[in-house]
Amino acid sequence: MALTASTMLPLGTQAPEFSLPDVVSGKITSVSDYTGKVLLVMFICQHCPFVKHIRNELAKLSRDYLDSELGIIAISANDVEKYPDDAPESLKAMAIELDIKYPICYDESQEVAKAYTAACTPDFFLFDAEHKLIYRGQLDDSRPSNNEPVTGKHLRAAIDSALAGKEIIGEQKPSIGCNIKWKPGNEPSYFG
Numbered sequence: 001m002a003l004t005a006s007t008m009l010p011l012g013t014q015a016p017e018f019s020l021p022d023v024v025s026g027k028i029t030s031v032s033d034y035t036g037k038v039l040l041v042m043f044i045c046q047h048c049p050f051v052k053h054i055r056n057e058l059a060k061l062s063r064d065y066l067d068s069e070l071g072i073i074a075i076s077a078n079d080v081e082k083y084p085d086d087a088p089e090s091l092k093a094m095a096i097e098l099d100i101k102y103p104i105c106y107d108e109s110q111e112v113a114k115a116y117t118a119a120c121t122p123d124f125f126l127f128d129a130e131h132k133l134i135y136r137g138q139l140d141d142s143r144p145s146n147n148e149p150v151t152g153k154h155l156r157a158a159i160d161s162a163l164a165g166k167e168i169i170g171e172q173k174p175s176i177g178c179n180i181k182w183k184p185g186n187e188p189s190y191f192g
Helices: 049-064 088-098 113-115 153-163
Strands: 002-003 019-021 028-030 038-043 070-075 104-106 124-129 132-137 176-179
Touching: 002 132, 019 104, 038 153, 049 070, 049 088, 049 176, 070 153, 124 153, 132 153
Parallel strands: 038 070, 070 104
Antiparallel strands: 002 176, 019 028, 038 124, 124 132
């Protein structure tokens, strides 16, 4: 496991558009499906211990904000040949087991992950209703080995501020997790 921090994409960046299949329904999911809504785009996977550590909180987010003006899309971009636990069927099983209410999409080409400069799992990108980046960074201070409770407090504070039309204040700390498992020869230039 390579410990990797998020790239901290510049605030104000417009959400890159994409169209990816939801692993549960098969329906195509796009950024434009959430026009006028605050949008959270997360890069996750099934096998990473950092994602496993927060998976219940990720499911809870989907229920807590279900009736709000927040859209949520999760994306897995890992190379499934080397990491078969991250294949669409496994992601679907995870979504059903945890009763996740948002689409979990599979980025087979890894082009969406590159467009977002995603670096790790988990990696979080929160966009305002005009889909300009207003928060990127960690869920909270919890890690698999530090005994801090998983609360989602940093991300939830950002979401609540965005939904209330308020500016997000405070330091934005990078997310930390396993590196995205790039296909051979497909590593993005932002690492190099």
